[in-house]
Amino acid sequence: MELYTTFSILLVVAAAFSYLNFRFLHLPGTIGLMALALLSSLALVALGWMGVPAVLQVANVVRTIDFHTVLMQVMLSFMLFAGGLHLDAGSLGRQRLPVLILSTLGTLLSTTLVATSLYVTLPLFDLPLDFIYCLLFGALISPTDPIAVLGILTRAGIEKPLEIKIVGESLFNDGVGVVIFATVLSVAQGGAEAVSGWSVLGLFLREALGGVGLGLGLGYGGALLLRSIDNYKVEVLLTLALVMGGTTLATSLHTSGPLAMVMAGIIVGHQGRRDMSDVTQEYIDKFWEILDEIFNALLFVLMGLQILVLDITPLYLLVGLLAVGLVLFARLVSVGLPLAVLSLHRQFTENSLTILTWGGLRGGISVALALSLPPTMPRDLLVGITYVVVVFSILVQGLTIGPLATYLQHKQPKRPDSPKAQ
Template identity: 30%
Template sequence: MQEASFLSQTLSVLSLLVFSGFSYILSKKINFPYTVLLVIVGILLIPVSNLPFFAFLDDFVLTPDVLFYIFLPILLFESAYNIKYKQLISNWKSISILSVVGLLISSFVIAFLLFWIFPILGLEIPFLACLLFGSLISATDPVAVLSIFKKLGAPRRLTIIFEGESLFNDGTAVALFTVILGIIISGGNFDSTTFASGVWKFASMVFGGMIFGFLTGFIFSQVIGKVTNNEEVEIVLTMLLAHFTFILSELITHFFHFLPISGVISTVVASLVIGNYGRYKITPKVEAHMQKFWEFFAFISNSLIFILLGLWMSKINLNFSDFVLPITVVIIVVMIARAISVYLPIFSLNKSGLEERIPASWMHLLSWGSLRGALALIMVLLIPDDLSIVGWSLPYSIKDFLLLITISCICFTLFVKAVTTPFVMKFFGVDKLNKLEKFEYEEGKILASLKILQKLNSSYDKGYLTFVEYDELKDRYSARLHESTKEMKSLLKEDSTHEDLVKKVISLHSLGIEKQYLKELFYYNEIDERSFKYILRRIEKQIERLEQGKEQLRKISGAKLDYDIFTRFLVKSYLKKSNYVDCYIRNRSRVIITRKVIKELKNLKEIDFGFNNKYFDEIIELYTTFNKNAENKKTEIFKTHRATINALESRLVNKSLLKLEEKIVDDLYSKEMITPKLYLKFIEEIENEMYADVKTII
């Protein structure tokens, strides 16, 4: 029987994943939110699972422990891994006020309103039960909304605020939920001692979680840095980090009651540390696959959770039709609480002037786009089946009632809010392109059309196209090129400050080229991690300056950039420890990347974009100066340390040759001119030499 049960559960999981896969494909075709479609599919599977032949479909049950300790760390880690801490720091006031103050406001508004309204509906619900529900339903789930934001092109800052709030209010919600649940389990007595204990527990979970997450993230980053060029081990270590941090936090809370730590917050912070500090300790080739790895596991987790959410509808002990009015009231109250928790804190923040103003249209979207999902469901399932509160006299359990209204709220946000969010974005004009984006859009179309025309000419010359085919395609893309150039000129004519806009676009493009080639140097280990980060920070700071409307710095060397306190500490630490070898590698890298920028800008200068090419000359002149300065410093170091630099340069040039060797080996293998065994041997030899630290050899 046990073996049959295991087989049926396995078959259930595999079948649900098959349904999820086809649901994903369908969601792409009909342009419909994937998570919403999964819930619909889950509901449709209810009658199917009642048939004897398909009874196995609902055999797999996601228990609260599996959800909390296995799937939740995966979802948290994947969400935080790609967030840049600089963007969080730039918007920390708005994110903090929404994720902490906003969540507390939402939780208590829901609790007080429901405690006041429920008796009118004939339901005597104790205040602590209302507050418990308020804490768990105030946690937002950004999965569906962020995919919509990405598709429609929401402003980057709005996306960061939305995602940052969701990540940290998850931790705040779990901390508040845990405190309230603990009070209920201990008897529900609420006095000054209980209040003080609750405040301490909440603060300890939030701040203790941040400290513990930082420590585990830092330790694992160091460990990953020691096992470079071991793909499987590096990926497994990140998986271990997510679950180790979460589970150890919960164990500390269990054994040391006086010092509780939030597993949610610690996992989020650990992910931020590994995603920002530890990212470049990961072997570059592995890092390219890391994001796909976490996206895959997050996809599996979300797929199972949301499709089972639909199937769970049939397992709730209460009948939805008997609670239509209470459910409607709860949904309205939750919406009101969310609106208050967004408008009130952000309005106060805008008035204070402590952070860049958040437009009213963004506030509307933050209020409407707040979906509920996996975490709310996980928390309600963590409530003990036999939980009791003084004053609860209804014929059903607290858990069944809260599960009913929680799933109802989740379904409303998925079926109504998620589906209508694109229309809300368009109504408030949040999806509109700004001047810079319009310019870059037309620039991209011009470049694409030119590349296609060049390819057409090449294909025709080689005889791949007939004259009729060539002539038809050439006319089509020539017309597209003419239209884009015309549109570009129209944009520039409408904008009185078009000179600044053109300079800004060219400067941003130049900095993008710098980043691209700097990362390529790092990928092939021609620059060490610390020097790479030093240059990358300066490039990103230049980009940030341009986005803030400031000019690109004319002089990089010795320039004091307004870094945040954390970056200032890292930069000072690096400069204090760096020697002439580090300085040579930095300037060599600058020579290479500035040379690449100059070359690409000269090519772009030959293209008719509809504006005067003198703007290219100005930026080319700037990068020529950068190139000469770096070359001069490189030469000075060479004169002083000739023998050492000769040896270093020999190693660095050899790494450039290894790039070519790797491409040749890949080409031979793809043509099946060498066996897999030989291919692996070649690659291992190349990588061992490529990832050797040139500075330790000297």
């Protein structure tokens, strides 16, 4: 009953904030929800300082929610499947090389750059940190969040090829980021001598390639079942079973559930639609769109309410603001170098680097990974820095990426006789 009550409160709050945002603020849904939840949390914190006892009850409700478990083991699979389901597989195929390089080598490069810059910078604030913990922060903050990207960038008016690069990268690099994070965490807990190169390779193959392989099997199997019948009720139920059963199977096989769900969603969306009736397509699309919206609303409300239970001191806030610049610089380099190499063989739009850098939003996955750190590590510091970077990313970058894209596209000279850029 306590779980039901907590979920009911969150849903009521999410619905109320959604109404207020749609009725008065007119912000993109995810941004409006997080902004309202954040402002409400700050107001509650102020009331708590004034000694209002009811605030403690609200904080206790938020504290009972295991954010990492709720997002990583429950909500993420549904939202990634929905994202893959609605992604244009043909366009993604044409952008597969940039997406692959950005989501793998780009994530590794960003992790290293963030870790190195943080390791050098923190002693200036009398907060020296072992390099292994800096690597942990680099691993959890480098992947762009598919939930934030899908909720914001797809409405930002960005050119289609560039949008596919950003969305495709964000759907895949979270799995890479989680594998890197898990590897670094195992080193931090057991020491470098406890982890060999073969064990790291084995972890990557099991998590990443195993997740992709499982997703392929689930996707093609699900598409075959969907194409063999014509009953929208059963077909919607099959997609739901695919996600829930597939996630459970991925957990038991110790493979990447997020990567499996992305692949399954893309294949079902592309292959499963071939013989699907218009009625079934409409019901499946609307079902997953509504489910995705509900989970998005709950997630961003939860992220905003986290300020009630996080210990973010003024010093952590200052370091977090500095980390915003470090993360953006690492994003610029980790995107710029691959684009420079790829541009030798294909042409990109002039604004690709700027949009890819500023559009690399961080979100709930980074917060969830930070919250999963054990208390024996500098958890409060890393969680505080992560939360500041994520809030800046969602509220500032998320609000300005659309106007920035519009400005750059109007500023860009039109050259109809030039080769088609990608």
